[in-house]
Amino acid sequence: MNDVAGRVRPLALLAILLTVGLLVAPAAAGGITSAPSAPSTESMSAGSEARVASAAPLHTGVGDAHRGPTALAVQESDGANDTDAEPDDDPVRHRNPDDYDEDGDLEGVEAWLNERLTTQLQEGAIQLEEGEYDLAREYVGEEYRDRLRQYVEVTGDTDGESDAEAFNRTGERQAELTEAVADYRETKAEYERAREAGDEDRARDLARDLEDRADEIEALGGSVDDGYEEIETETGADLSDSRDSIDTVTAGVQTDQAEVREREFTETELTLVPESTVISFVEPLVASGEVHAVEEDGDGAPLANEELTLAIGNHTERVETNDAGEFTLTYRPTDDPLSTEELTVEYVPDDGSTYLGDETTVDVSLEQAEPDITLDDAETSDEVGYGDDAAVAGELAVDETPVTNATLDVTLEGERIGTVAVEDGAFSGTADVPASVPEGEGELGVELPEEGRALAPTADTTSVTIRETESALSLDATALDEREVVVSGTLEASRESDGEGIEGEPVQIRIGGTDVATLTTDEDGAYEDTVTVPESIEGDEVSVVATYKGRDSNLASAEAESAVAIADAGGLAAVPSQAWLGGAFLATIAAAGVVWWYRRRNERIDPSPAEPGSVTTEGTSPDTPEATASPDAVDALLEHASEHLSSGRPDEAVQTGYAAVRRALTVRLDERIGALTHWEFYRRVRAVDESAAAALHDVTRGYEHATFDRDSLTTDEASGLLERARRICDGLSGGDGRRHEEAADD
Structure with missing residues (x-):
């Protein structure tokens, strides 16, 4: 009985102090006339938190696509460099954004990001020249894209012209060049092994593959060089060393390929003599031609009595040579522009041939013909x-x-x-x-x-x-907390066969009769997002309605509704936030005192370990959104991930599973982390909890693939990544495996 009373007294003290705090806060509201407003985006200094609204791939009209609904914010916290990063994680030399300390110095942030992007291109070129392909990839990989997204965000708020297009194109071309050079070196090594094994046919096939790759590398090298020149012109940067590195790489490939070419192939020469240069579909190009081998001591033998393939633009023509190696080409133009002044004709050898191709040009003047369809x-x-x-x-x-x-x-x-x-x-x-x-x-x-x-x-x-086709709209709504709700569902066509998802259609979301979002269905007809409950809506349950109106389409309208239980925050939200400072301060002191007393008392009377699921973190900021990782929120995200997987959406499943892991792991960090990129978050977790780092590394890799790669994950890959995500979350909740077992039951 005394033990029970001893436990009740501190709790009663806590209740009293909380009550006093709640009474003080409304009273204090009457004495508050005004409070400083939060800094606007326009007045944000470079040393402040520079945020980018989403971590989706940059969309600048350059042909990218973002496939995933889950986006994580990116933040440069206090403008400081990550001092806990390993040398290879952040080897880029750059200025500290704290140097830009004037109010509203977005131009300073823009300059810093500009310099960072330029430096990563430079370092990537150096690593490519040194043959360090993995490092070269990293310099124009995820971090480069993150900085580029931040650069786009910042330049949108400044008066200067954005160089984002130049950085985007050049980064993409340099990444492609890095992959092409790495593939060339790998293929060349395979070619050498085939030669050593005496497999001539295999060696020749690989040599022709190397020929194509060498041509691609030469073109990409020129494109990267053009990008460097554009960036130099627009920013004043000096990329001469990077240009030298790229030139060295491309020249090295061409030198190596010249040796392969001489060893494996015989060069050829194509000649064409047209009967007339004025051509049309009605009056086609008619030209006599010949293909002969080229030897070191002069012209070689003609390619006699062979069927040859000639490529003209997007079209191919087959011709047969006679005993003297001569042929006649007839070409009727169809989609060639009327402005064409010369046609390029290329001899394309068959794969097993020992000959190399050649091309020539023919001067022409095109006249238009009138077709009938x-x-x-x-x-x-x-x-x-x-x-x-x-x-x-x-x-x-x-x-x-x-x-x-x-x-x-x-x-x-x-x-x-x-x-x-x-x-x-x-x-x-x-x-x-x-x-x-x-x-x-x-x-x-x-x-x-x-x-x-x-x-x-x-x-x-x-x-x-x-005809009009009936549509079916589904809705699943789950409360993350008192003001946030995850909504997801699919829009499908109701047909005689199984319904199929409808892509690119708008779905309107309303909560309590108020419009809160308009979402667009993805390629599978699915939609998902986190929406905010309007402050005007009170009560412990809200109605969420999804509507497809079917306007200007051949689909009928559809609607779905779901009731969601949330905490009633309406009455408290009406009180100004400044008024709660006194009450919150007293409540915090009271809570800390009771926790201290309770732990000390347990140490004296109950030496047993903490119950499964308890996590103690010191220094975690209570106002950090990610730090309040409730088990219900994590479970809800994992459940959504499983639903995505069972619905055939492996990318969305991995993205949502990663969000659950991130929410669960955040409580292990001992500082206010803000919003980090996925690799910054991984490195921060690794420094605190190495036991979770290995699995987190795999999940992070999977999240990156699901969000940024053009190719989707397979269902098996996504299933394995979700398994790792569940194990991480289960480990943080005591390792009882309940989430895993529930997932298996599903």
Whole structure:
């Protein structure tokens, strides 16, 4: 009985102090007239927290795509360099952003990021020259992209012109060059092994592969050099040493390839003599030609009685040589621009040939021809719906001469929905009907659309009925905390067969009747995001509604609703935050005192270890969002990850699993971490908890692949990564394996 009373007294003291704090806070609100507002983005100094809103890949119109819904913020905390990073993790030399200490000095941050990007390009070029391909990749890898995203964010808030496009293009080309050189060296080593083993056919195949790679490296080297010049012009940086490194690399490859070429192949020479330089589809190019070997002491023997492949732009022609190695080429231009002044013709040897290819040019002047296109109504669809194959068939000719080597656009209500190839004057094919074409009566057709080509534009259409298709919308809503809700679901077409996800359609999210977000479905028809409950909504349960309106489409509207239980924060949120300082201070002191007393008392009366699931962290800032990693929140994320995996979305599964791991691991860190990149977060965890580092490394690699790589993870890969994620989270909750067992049951 005394023991129970001893336990109750400190808890009663805590309740009293909390009550006093809550009473003091509202009273204090009446005496607060104003408080300094938070610094605006415009007044943010470089030494302050410079944030980038998302860690999605940079979208600058240069052909990238971001596939994942999970995005992590990036932050340069206090502008300081990471002093705990290993030498290889951050070897870039740069200025400390603390040097920029004027208010609103975003230009200073821009200059620092500009210098950092330039330095990483320089260091990457040096490592490439030294053959350190992994290091060369890292310099233009994840950290480079992170800095580039920050640079885009900052330059958007300054008056200067952004150099982001130049940095983006050059970084991408340098990364491609690094991969190409590494592949060349690996293939060359395989080539040498084949030669040593006496496998001549294999060695020759690899030698021809090396020839293609050497050409690619030469082109990429020139592209990187052009990028360096553009950056130098726009920023004033000196990249001459980097240019020298790239030149050394590309020259080394060309020297090595010259030796392979001389050892394995015989060079050839292609000659062409046209009958006329004025050509059109009606009056084609007719040229007599010859291909002969090139020997050191002069011209070699002609390639007699062989069938040769000649490439002209995107087209190929087959010709046969006679006893003297001569042939006649006939070429009818179709998609060549009228501005073309010369045609490049290339001899392309077969894979097993001992000859190298050659190319030559022919001066020409193109005249346009008028084609006729006709749809075959009997073979063309007259009724279609979403996801159906719209069939088209017909003929394309010029003055009754069949057209070949041409491509037509398939259109539905004027929207291009696919293409169909024309061979020997005939075409037949199908194109998927998208959701974006409105229901009703419309026009299905084909067209040769481009102006200024050897064949003039032409089109033909036929009437078609576009049916409305029912749609099905699902919604899953889970509260992360009192003001945040994770919403996810899919938009599918309700068809006779299994429903398929609908990509690129807007789904509106409302909470309590208030619009909070409009999400766009991905390639699988899925959507997911974390939304905030409006401050005006009170109560311990909210209604979340997802709506697809189906406007300007052939899909019917759909709606889904879910009720979500949340903590009632409405009454407390109405009190100004400054008014709670007194009460919060007293409550914090009271809580600390009771915890100290309780631990000391347990040490005296109960020496047993802490119960599973308890985690003690000193120095963790209570206002750090990631530091409050409740088991329910982690479980909710892991459950969402499993749902993604079972729904055939391995990338989203790994992204969500990584978010759970990150939320769970944050409590192990002994400082306020803010928002870090995934590799910065890994290094911070590794310094604190090596036991979790190995598994976290694999999960982080998987997250990076899921978020940034063009190729998706396989289901097996994602399943293995989720297994590691669950083990990490289970280890932090006491290692009882409950999450793993529940996942297995699912």
